[in-house]
Amino acid sequence: MKKIVLSIFLFFSFTFLNAQDFKKYDYGSFIKRSDSIYYRILFPENFNPTQKYPIVFVLHGRGESGKDNEKQLTHGAALFLRDDVRQNFPAIVIFPQCPIESYWANVNITTNSKGKRNFSFVEGGRPTKAMHALQGMVKDFLKKPFVDKERVYVGGLSMGGMGTYELLRRQRKTFASAFAICGGDNTNNIKKYQTVPLWIFHGGKDDIVDPAFSIAIAERLKTVSDEVKFTLYPNDNHNSWDSAFAEPGLLPWLFGHRR
Secondary structure (H helix, E strand, C coil): CHHHHHHHHHHHHHHHHHHHHHHHCEEEEEEECCEEEEEEEECCCCCCCCCCEEEEEEECCHHHCCCCCCHHHCCCCCHHHCHHHHHHCCCEEEEEECCCCCCCCCEEEEECCCCCEEEEECCCCCCCHHHHHHHHHHHHHCCCCCEEEEEEEEEEECHHHHHHHHHHHHCCCCCCEEEEECCCCCHHHHHHCCCCCEEEEEECCCCCCCHHHHHHHHHHHHCCCCCEEEEEECCCCCCCHHHHHCCCCHHHHHHCCCC
16 A cells, blocks of 8 residues: 555656646747747757757647647657756757647548548648748747757657658758657658658557558668668557657767758
8 A cells, every 4th residue: 555655656746847847848939920839948958049059849749739838748848858868968949839720741631430540641732731830930940049050850759750751841951850750751752851861760559650651751761861760669559759759869869960
């Protein structure tokens, strides 16, 4: 009984600590004409606006969509708050939030009678409203004097992994490297981001987004790209982001690239 009580206490203590730490992510918004997007931003410790810092954009999954400017921190945000990460990789970290009525990527989604979702990724096409606003926000940040334009990164999970591919092809000369977790894309789009170093992750038992999407992208990239990494977690379901964000080599690899 004592162990159960202790476990519950530690769980709520950890949850409270994380909630408190997330306050270090400032609230922000980008609004320009018909574009609007809300985000949370973490500045490096002892931030000096006269210096230049790398910047990373992290795109959340469908379950974190909304207007609360909170839920997008559910996955991945704790990683960038770790003391060792903040010390070794001082960077500006941004978690934008996609409105529930939009989607990061240009993909057609249908659901069968059993509730299984099917994804049909568009080749080319116009950006979604959320992607158009995201592009405007990224370009706006690149105008800031404290952003190092040679060290701009993006990554995401699930819908955000799909959005990562989409953003890479729409702003192909912007990013130094990227990561995509349990996402997908039309393989005909690969030629538009084949020069960007990319680390792809997926769970082998994913029953939401078929790992075949990531496998196809990785295999196609290996024939044309200078640098692509692919990690398949054979026992992971859709939450392969837990394993990916726990990879000790992810951030050294990501921040180790420059344009």
